[in-house]
Amino acid sequence: MKGQGALWFQGVVVVQARGGAPERFVNRALEGGIALSGIRWTSQGLLQFEVSVSDFFRLRPFLKETGCRIHVKQRKGLPFWLVKAEKRVWFTGGIALFFAIIFMLSSLVWSVEVEGNAKLSDEQILRAAKAEGLYPLQWSFRLQSPDTLSKRLVSSLPGTTWIGVEKKGTKVTIQVVEMTLPDVPELQSPRHLVASADGVVTQIIAEAGKPVVKKNTRVKKGQTLISGLIGNETNARAVVAKGSVRGLVWYEFLVETPLTQRVKVYTGEKKSKWYAVIGSRALQVSGYGSDGYESSETIDRLERFSWRGLELPLGRMKETVLETTLQERTLSQDEAKAVGLMQAKADVIEKAGLDAVVRSEFVLHEKAENGKVYMKVLFEVEQSLIQEVPIVQMQGD
Structure with a gap:
């Protein structure tokens, strides 16, 4: 038999032979060069086989010779599909238009x-x-x-x-x-590095300039830490002081935390809306009307269609609206204290710099009244102490 693909384009019919001598009919047809396939006996005792449309019309002489009659049970292939399509012009045209639009959009x-x-x-x-x-x-x-x-x-x-x-x-x-270009060093004026706050030095590293304080030295705000003047009194030179100095600094905070707090929670009620997506535009197709929620939160999920590994500009989007409400939560005094300390630590880091580290904390005073917890907290923070101060040089006549 020819390839199934070629047979589909030619058209194939499924035939049942009745009466006469079916076995002899099949043998004579095969000897006559007619290609038969799928030859078998049915449960009703009839001989069934498949034959192409062109060979079907060559069966007549063998039918007369063997006294058989044939009945077509099924028609398959392109010619028969075209006949059906001709009867369904609009349906066929719609399919063709759909694939044409898909091809255009993917192009x-x-x-x-x-x-x-x-x-x-x-x-x-x-x-x-x-x-x-x-x-x-x-x-x-x-x-x-x-x-x-x-x-x-x-x-x-x-x-x-x-x-x-x-x-x-x-x-x-x-x-x-x-392109990666070499960094051009920024021109800088001679300077000192001075203390930005009162504290105790824990580390000092001088890359350029002369360190004038040592580790564990208590310094005041504005005091010189690394001098930009090097040399002696008769042969002094001003340079750009560089380095790092870290030290312990103390911050005192007044913390006020309410015992009753309002938090957002989900009620479990939700509403879904579906959109058809074409390119960057979305057209709502379901879930019309107001959700009726006083407060809500919306979550979007976009799904793009693909065809043979190509991502098409078509898809769908699900928009889920979740109802939310504010509930009051009563904290114990210890819980309110922990919340207040956490917020105070965040404020300390914001004030001292992101490289700052809280070494210890001391609650100096604590009381609860009028539905709030009040605390006075002292934080010991290790942070950078340096601040740049330019050197003003006086030139003689």
Whole structure:
């Protein structure tokens, strides 16, 4: 038999033979060069086989010779499908239109993304890409080859060493590698490093300049820690003092925490809304009307359709609206104290710097009245102590 694909295009009929000598009929047909397949006996005792449409009309002489009659049970293949399609013009046209729209949409560039750029802005790169014919809603077949686009973008964007253009489905990604230039040292005036707050020095490292205090020394705000003047009295020179000095600084905070707090909770009630997504636009298809919630929180989930590994600009989005409410929570005195200390620590770090570390805390005074907990807290914080102060040099006549 010929390949099943070729038979489908020619058309195949399933035939049952009755009366006469069916076995002899099959043998004579095969000897006559007619291709039969799927030959078997049915449960009713009839001989059944498959034959192409062209060979079907060559069976007549063998039927007369063997006294058999045939009955067509099934028709398969393209010719019969076309006959059915002709009777369903609008249905067939709709299917063809659907696939044509899918093909057209998958042939468009729907998004252009830029990665790897730091100095050049996305707008600059996208503007240069548009000048080369690469922009959203452009036909894919009108794009230049990725290598050509890469070379032209490198030449039109100064400060880049390599640009890669990659197309996946309907999305194009522009990967940028910018030139790395050596850092130009900033010109600085001679300076001292002085204490930014009262404290006790725990660490001092001088990279340039002369340290004038030692570890475990108590210093006052504004006191010089690393001097920018080096040398002796007769041969002194001003430099840019550099280094790091850390020390212990004490902060006193008045903390006030209410025993009753209002927190947001979910009630369990929710409403879902579905949207059909085409490109960057969304059309609501279900869940109309107001949700009726006094307060709520919305969660979106977007799903893109794909076809043969290509991401299509079509999809759906589910929007879930969750009802929320505010509930009052009563804290114990210890819980309110812990909440107040946590907030106070956050305020200390914000004030002392992100590299600061709270070494210890002391509750100097604590009381609870009028539904609140009041505390006076002393924090011992290790932080950077340096502050830059320029050296003003007097020049003689």
